[in-house]
Amino acid sequence: MERAVPLAVPLGQAEVFQALQRLHMTIFSQSVSPCGKFLAAGNNYGQIAIFSLSAALSSEAKEESKKPVVTFQAHDGPVYSMISTDRHLLSAGDGEVKAWLWVEVLKKGCKELWHRQPPYRTSLEVPEINALLLVPKENSLILAGGDCQLHTMDLETGTFTRALRGHTDYIHCLALRERSPEVLSGGEDGAVRLWDLRVAKEVQTIEVYKHEECSRPHNGRWIGCLATDSDWMVCGGGPALTLWHLRSSTPTTIFPMRAPQKHVTFYQDLVLTAAGNSCRVDVFTNLGYRAFSLSF
């Protein structure tokens, strides 16, 4: 069978290492800048890359437009989650959360503004922070991850106010339900829990793996990603990526993605971005149709 083989470029040690890194790279997190022109992506090596969305989406986009504007080493471990406030980029990975100024981050040699570590119970191993969530009404940040708790941190003072317990295994993802300030969290135990922030208690639990339409036992029961639009919720992971109606707690649409999804976002109700296990960020315009991919 004839197959077009790409020319083997004479590769020195550095180029081979770079190629291997790229082949084994996973992008765990992403965040759009407050102005909407830039996208920050974090990978498993602890690097953050800033892409120019305006350049990549413009009509004159070339190959170079799809390369990062700047890349820097943010954490020692993987950058599992990132979120943007109106001025800051918050990134979290192995146990601590760091803040970066968006205006500074585009320049080379940027340093973090601050870094905080929530109070962990175990000291043997530093648990990872898998999800960050901003609650604008309280001006606080919610962190969740390896220690199975949701921690709330006040952004002004930097103190940790609440610790919500309920999950039996580590938490993968968080989502905020605007209207009634509730937080949704999905975890390795296969449940999506809804927490009321005012009373700091769990109000609803959806055990996704128990629903036959979406469960995939061979993948496991873990919930990897979560996004909500107050009435609707989309979640996926071990079970298939599904759109749920929250009031009735019923699954409505199941998306045809073979691999377990890691990250999903509603963007203006039209674009869903979901990152799979590769060094690419897939951009979907019109639900279900993949337009192009940004590459590290």
Next chain:
Amino acid sequence: MSSESSKKRKPKVIRSDGAPAEGKRNRSDTEQEGKYYSEEAEVDLRDPGRDYELYKYTCQELQRLMAEIQDLKSRGGKDVAIEIEERRIQSCVHFMTLKKLNRLAHIRLKKGRDQTHEAKQKVDAYHLQLQNLLYEVMHLQKEITKCLEFKSKHEEIDLVSLEEFYKEAPPDISKAEVTMGDPHQQTLARLDWELEQRKRLAEKYRESLSNKEKILKEIEVKKEYLSSLQPRLNSIMQASLPVQEYLFMPFDQAHKQYETARHLPPPLYVLFVQATAYGQACAHMKSSSQPPRQDKTLSVAIEGSVDEAKALFKPPEDSQDDESDSDAEEEQTTKRRRPTLGVQLDDKRKEMLKRHPLSVMLDLKCKDDSVLHLTFYYLMNLNIMTVKAKVTTATELITPISAGDLLSPDSVLSCLFPGDHGKKTPNPANQYQFDKVGILTLRDYVLDLGHPYLWVQKLGGLHFPKEQPQHTVIADHSLSASHMETTMKLLKIRVQSRLALHKQFASLEHGIVPVTSDCQYLFPAKVVSRLVKWVMIVHEDYMELHFTKDIVEAGLAGDTNLYYMALIERGTAKLQAAVVLNPGYSSIPPIFRLCLNWKGEKTNSNDDNIRAMESEVNVCYKELCGPRPSHQLLTNQLQRLCVLLDVYLETESHDDSVEGPKEFPQEKMCLRLFRGPSRMKPFKYNHPQGFFSHR
């Protein structure tokens, strides 16, 4: 007689002698003496006008008389006859007058004509004279112009300028007093001086010639003397040989080598000089510094036939003689059988790929007494160098099946520098030469001619700028010198790593992963998964595998790499590992791609943990390098794969829907089984605590 003379002149004029003259007629006063009567003279005296009047009167009288006669005749009568007779006599007289007048008229006419004629003749004579004179004038003018245009030869001679002349010429030639005033004399003087100078110079020339002859003779004599000296020196050298050997200073041997080196083509010569220098420098460094540095012995030798090399530069006259002979021979042979086009092309190819008869041999000795023999050749028409390599070891090697290509002369030096596969000619100008004789690529001939690696060209001082054919590329010593040390080091590392692999493969084929004691700390004490198979596969087979496509697409699986397949087993689980071994091992790590067959087929495209396992051996290879010179990388990677398989199988979450116990009970100590959004298994081994954690 006047009548005769007048007859001579004018025969028409009939003269009647003795005609009686009438009273009216005037006779000339000037009657000439003599017997003749000249009417010419009479003409001069008579007035033509009166004669004309007379003529008219006579005519009138005649008319009257005729009229009277007519009247009388018509009247008739007796007296008439006498009247008529009278009148008749009168008219006769008139007739006589008329005749005279006629004669006179004729004479006048004749005279007039004569006069005109005479005048005309005179005019003609004057005219001729005028023409003669004009002709003479013209002639004289021509002569004058000729004289004026005359250039004397002396004007063509470049004479020295006046000032110089007066300065230099001796006074007896220049004669200033005379010549200053008289330009003619001055020119003469200058010409004299010119002649004088020329004579002097001719004299000098003769003298110089004779000098030259003398000196030439002297040179001859001295040359003879020197050539007689040469055999004496040779005999002294011979006599000194035993002394040299006694003192361990093999000057003669080195000298002989240098002698042979003179016949080397420039790139080989550069290589020879630089390699010898490097070898000497290393030996020198080793002896002077304690502890000894790199234990390397580099020996350089020249092989080949010097006579053939000399034959390449035969002088043209000899070759012409040969040519004429060979032409004669060729004609004979062509009569018998014409060589076919294919044979001719073949001959042309052979000619183009001809090697220089001399070659340089380098022997690199490594620590473990294995030797890398390198023979460098120079292809004259292509202006490139090639090398053939051979590795010999102190003890006989039993080659394991999978290690066939490791030390083969064809591939042992492949890609010493990234991309330097040695299958293409580095000289861009060669492409045009190849087109002429129908050679597609040098790849077909490398087995025979040796590999034209780029580092070989650099060692020979040849530098070919990329894709730009140059007319002549000359061998550059500085280029060779700057590359010598790094190339020698790389060659040594290459040989040693290949030999290490050789040994390791022998062990791998028996299912044992040879982990050295100083690398044991990287792995837990108990490793259950076992390597059961280690084979070499070909490039095409590697590309056909379904789980290696991303490596191929990333351009990491070229045809210069070596490919292997390892099989690790534990229980029912079979892990296939496709290995890409870059010729630059171990600075460039081997690349693994895994395919696990256990409860379905799992590769990196459908299982993140397989991806993580690959990452553990591919990306984190630096931990597995072991002590320098990191020959243990491959074996450590294989051992780690066994450990990773153990972890994978033991930490696999039990699927509730399937019945039965877990096939692999968890024996490894792990803090957490899953971590992070990707739910990774704990693949990282922590020494010395001995538990597994996540990266």
